[in-house]
Amino acid sequence: MILKNLLEYIGIEPGRVHFSWISSAEATKFQETAKEVVSQVRELGPAKRLVKDIPMEAA
Amino acid sequence: MNETTQQIRAAAKRLLEEGRVDCVIGYAKGTVPMQEQPYFAYTPEEAENLVWTGFCTNNLANFLIRRSGRNAILAQGCVSRNIVGLIKENQVKREDVYILGVHSPGMLDAGKIKAEFPDKVITEVEEDGEEIVVRGRGFEERLDRKKVKRNNCYTCTHRNAVLYDEFIGQEGPQTGGGDIDNVAAPWESLDPDQRWAEFESTFKDCIRCYACRNVCPLCYCDVCFVDENNPQWCGKGLEEPDVFTFHILRAFHCAGRCTDCGACESACPVGIKMRTLTSKLEKDIRELYGYQPGLDLETPTPLTVYRPNDPDVAE
Numbered sequence: 001m002i003l004k005n006l007l008e009y010i011g012i013e014p015g016r017v018h019f020s021w022i023s024s025a026e027a028t029k030f031q032e033t034a035k036e037v038v039s040q041v042r043e044l045g046p047a048k049r050l051v052k053d054i055p056m057e058a059a
Numbered sequence: 060m061n062e063t064t065q066q067i068r069a070a071a072k073r074l075l076e077e078g079r080v081d082c083v084i085g086y087a088k089g090t091v092p093m094q095e096q097p098y099f100a101y102t103p104e105e106a107e108n109l110v111w112t113g114f115c116t117n118n119l120a121n122f123l124i125r126r127s128g129r130n131a132i133l134a135q136g137c138v139s140r141n142i143v144g145l146i147k148e149n150q151v152k153r154e155d156v157y158i159l160g161v162h163s164p165g166m167l168d169a170g171k172i173k174a175e176f177p178d179k180v181i182t183e184v185e186e187d188g189e190e191i192v193v194r195g196r197g198f199e200e201r202l203d204r205k206k207v208k209r210n211n212c213y214t215c216t217h218r219n220a221v222l223y224d225e226f227i228g229q230e231g232p233q234t235g236g237g238d239i240d241n242v243a244a245p246w247e248s249l250d251p252d253q254r255w256a257e258f259e260s261t262f263k264d265c266i267r268c269y270a271c272r273n274v275c276p277l278c279y280c281d282v283c284f285v286d287e288n289n290p291q292w293c294g295k296g297l298e299e300p301d302v303f304t305f306h307i308l309r310a311f312h313c314a315g316r317c318t319d320c321g322a323c324e325s326a327c328p329v330g331i332k333m334r335t336l337t338s339k340l341e342k343d344i345r346e347l348y349g350y351q352p353g354l355d356l357e358t359p360t361p362l363t364v365y366r367p368n369d370p371d372v373a374e
Contacts, residue, residue, distance in 0.1 A: 001370065002314050002343055002362070009246060009339050010307065011255025049255055052300040 012049055015040040061186070063111040063161065066227045067133060070159055071106035074131050080157050081128040084119050085109040093169035093184055097122060109133075113167035113186055116209065116325035120144075120276035123151045130156055133227075135163035137320035139220035140353025141276040144316055147356060150279060160223025162231035165204075165212035166321070167191065170330055172207050176200075211321035211334060213237035221354055239319075244339035257335075258303070264329045265302045267295075271323035271333055272309055277316050284308060310336035315344045315362045318353050 007017050018037045022030050071083040087098030087108045095114045099122075100106045111133075119132055120141035134142055139160060145151040172184065172193060183194040190201050215235035220226065246254045269285070272278045284292045285305050293308070294301035310333065319341060323333045344350055347370045348361040361369075 001347070002340065003311055005343050006307065006311055006314075006336065006339060008251070009244065009254065010258040010303075010336070011246075011251045011253075013251050050300045050303055052294065052298060 013044050015044055016047065061111065063228050064109065067109050067111050067159065067161070068106050070225060070227060071100055071109055071131065072103045074157065075100065075103045075106060079129070080131040083109070083131040083133075083159075084122050085133040085159075086111065086115040086117070086119075088112075089114070092181055093167070093172060111161065113164065113191070113204070113208075114169065114184075116166050116322060117274060118276050118320045118322040121274060121322075123156060124276070124279045125150075128155075131159055132156060133159045133161060134220045134223065135161050136215060136217035136219055136221065136233075137163070137318045138276075139222050140217060140318040141320060143222050143353040143356055144318070144360075145276065147360065153356075157225075158220065158223040160220025160226040162220075162228065163212070163215070163218045164231070165208045165215065165218070165235050166325075167204070167207050168209040168325070172202070175202060175207070208235075209321050209325065210242070210332075211319045211324070214239040214242060215319070216351075217354070222356070239338070240342070242338070243342040245335055247339070259299070261332055261335055262303055262306050263299065265297075265306065265331055266329060267297060267302060267305065268328060270326040270328060271331075274322040274326040275313070276320075276322075277313050278309075306333065306336065309333075310340060313337055314340040315348070315350060315360045316352050317341055 001019070004017055004019055008014055018033070018040070020033050022033060067085060071085065074080045074083060081101065083100040083106060085098055085100065086095040088110050089096045093114050095110060095112055097117050097119060098108060100109060118138055118141055119134065120138050123130065123132060123142065123145060132142070139158060142151065142156065142158060146153050173181065176193065176195065179195045179198060181193055181195045185192040185194070186204070189204050191204050191207065193200050193202060213235045214237040216233065216239070218233055218235065219230045246257050249257065272283065285295070293304045317337045317340065319334070319337065321334065324331070327333070344361060350358065350361050352360070
């Protein structure tokens with residue numbers, strides 16, 4: 001929460017970063033969370049902040 | 060020479076003569092004006108070089124890390140809080156350090172003083188009570204001390220050392236008078252785009268000299284994440300995402316530990332205001348966990364313990 005607050009404080013869009021506590025026994029929760037993360041991030045579109053473009057040949 | 064300087068020298072001399080400590084860590088006059096330097100006095104004669112001025116902005120707690128022998132250390136409020144933190148984090152043994160507590164009058168910001176005299180070279184600054192006398196070639200002017208204090212010193216809440224073996228002089232007022240909540244986390248009221256714009260403009264000038272990290276008594280990892288090569292967490296150049304990543308993580312590593320001593324900002328050669336980030340963390344930790352770093356040796360640092368009723372336990 002502290003890190004998420006900090007990232008949102010510097011302008012990373014809410015919904016871009018997700019944190020969740022999921023036990024290895026909680027398959028359903030994992031699936032639901034993954035779906036939610038994907039849909040929220042898809043809504044926001046490609047990230048423009050803190051993105052570093054590395055040319056393919058250098059990577 | 061001010062009274063506190065005399066008292067510090069006398070105490071340091073006595074401790075060294077009696078053989079109670081091997082070294083007294085304090086400040087000596089810097090080689091350039093407005094920047095005192097950390098100083099290690101090993102003999103009673105060397106103790107004569109110690110000074111106490113408004114430019115003692117380095118956090119001496121930094122020098123206790125990985126240091127052998129018995130050391131005495133001069134500690135104003137913030138430094139003493141960092142010593143408490145280091146003891147809690149098992150970096151310093153309480154019995155190995157003799158703390159000379161002192162009251163901080165609020166330290167001065169060399170950058171602000173220089174800004175008052177844009178075209179002049181300052182050669183000497185003398186403190187005279189609530190005023191300072193700034194001298195250079197062909198000029199001498201007096202300034203109100205309050206106007207040129209460091210930002211973090213205005214909102215200080217613990218000017219007296221919180222833990223000490225001996226107190227130098229008299230304890231003074233605890234606060235700097237300002238309210239931290241009026242200035243902490245300055246970008247909170249902005250929308251994400253404005254926040255990012257502010258963040259970019261604040262940190263884009265960073266040259267990654269790492270002075271902020273090196274003066275910080277919280278940064279004592281054997282290998283810092285920015286120096287590590289395998290894996291390389293973060294690029295080493297001046298590309299903005301790498302520069303920003305360094306600052307975000309440097310600040311985050313201070314969460315629940317930063318005492319707002321301001322050494323990072325004082326050390327920065329390009330005048331970056333790192334407290335825009337650390338003040339947000341300090342505020343969150345205070346509001347979410349009711350914790351202020353370094354006030355006692357017992358309370359555990361919030362991010363080192365788990366409680367079922369922690370505010371950030373995911374639903």
